[in-house]
Amino acid sequence: MNKPATGSATPPPSRNIKAIVHQNLARRRAAERRFRGYGLVAITLGLAFVVLMFGNIISKGLPAFWQTYIQVPITFDSTVLDPQGARDPQALANADYATLVRAGMRQLFPHVEGRLPLRALGGLISSDAAYELQRRIQDQPELLGSTQEVWLLASAAVDTFFKGNIDRTLPEAERPIKDNQIEWLDKLKTSGKIEKQFNAVLFQSGDSREPEQAGIRGALMGSFFTLLVTFLLSFPIGVATAVYLEEFAPKNRWTDIIEVNINNLAAVPSIVFGLLGLAVFINFFGLPRSAPLVGGLVLSLMTLPVIIIAGRAALTSVPPSIREAALGMGASKLQMVGHHVLPLAMPGMLTGSIIGMARALGESAPLLMIGMVAFIVDVPKNFLDPATVLPVQIYLWSDLPERAFVERTSAAIMVLLAFMILMNGLAILLRKRFERRW
Incomplete structure (x- = not known):
């Protein structure tokens, strides 16, 4: 009787070994490509989020570097600012400059009458305008008795309106700017008496409860x-x-x-x-x-x-x-x-x-x-x-x-x-x- 062959198994042909090696190499290279792809996706997502964040901050922050100003004819009336005629610095510092601002706005719109319309007209100008006039007189007392065209800081509502953040088509009760104020602002815009200027207040002032006066x-x-x-x-x-x-x-x-x-x-x-x-x-x-x-x-x-x-x-x-x-x-x-x-x-x-x-x-x-x-x-x-x-x-x-x-x-x-x-x-x-x- 023939006995069965004994010993180790016959080794696989060389072409099978090469196929296994190529298969393993292909698998490793595919894993490396996937790993690089994951890294690129992670970097892309990270950059996208950074660009989105910076874009959002810049788009909201850039308008703050510009502020709306209104040109108002201001008469530095000596009877209001210096009734004694002594040019006393203390008297000039404590004078009623808000009256000059109101008189200047009424000069621009002489037809406005009544307490509420006049209050709405004065609301176009920031309360900082009086302090701006005070600073001018303290620096230049020779302005007393003269009339000057002065660019005064507009209120926050006016600034927001001209930056396009208030929809004029909304009902009057749903926006801070009223219809008569929009009409006055349109006339000021047409006459060139309202414009945006660099917001120096942002870098020259401290904090304030009024947005247009707040600085850093x-x-x-x-x-x-x-x-x-x-x-x-x-x-x-x-x-x-x-x-x-x-x-x-x-x-x-x-x-x-x-x-x-x-x-x-x-x-x-x-x-x-x-x-x-x-x-x-x-x-x-x-x-x-x-x-x-x-x-x-x-x-x-x-x-x-x-x-x-x-x-x-x-x-x-x-x-x-x-x-x-x-x-x-x-x-x-x-x-x-x-x-x-x-x-x-x-x-x-x-x-x-x-x-x-x-x-x-x-x-x-x-x-x-x-x-x-x-x-x-x-x-x-x-x-x-x-x-x-x-x-x-x-x-x-x-x-x-x-x-x-x-x-x-x-x-x-x-x-x-x-x-x-x-x-x-x-x-x-x-x-x-x-x-x-x-």
């Missing part, structure tokens, strides 16, 4: 003072801490605990630092609430971990050969760090500090906790004056229902983003300018 200068100065305090405190302390921990501190349990705490503090929510500042700086030390000094102290606590971590990373990037060469030439450890290591690490430290300051510029939660959410009209002049900052100003305006405040909210966001982009661009420029590749 107070918030900008508050942000400046707050960031100045933050930088003066956090940068030297952060750099000194990074140098000590990286170059001089012994490696033991205590330094490990300090390093862990610093890394954890960098991830603590910012509002916790606000609560800490409220408890320590205001309740314990009694510092003034809503002052840039307190805001700077709170933001310094928040940015210190970021600056320390960035500083240590910059020191670590310096090659050990620099340290060994300095020590080999007889330099002490302090001289080695101060003369050789620190100058080479300083660009990275500055980059980390600027990024930390940019983060502090956009923070609002910790400052809300220390009272910088108050309604501040006056522009702060020092570190102890009540102030607010730009992110908090945006938060306050975003809660107001008027259309004009929606525009100013978007405009303030554009200014804030411009500063943050500028600061991040400066950080990139410093890194590219002073970066050394080893």
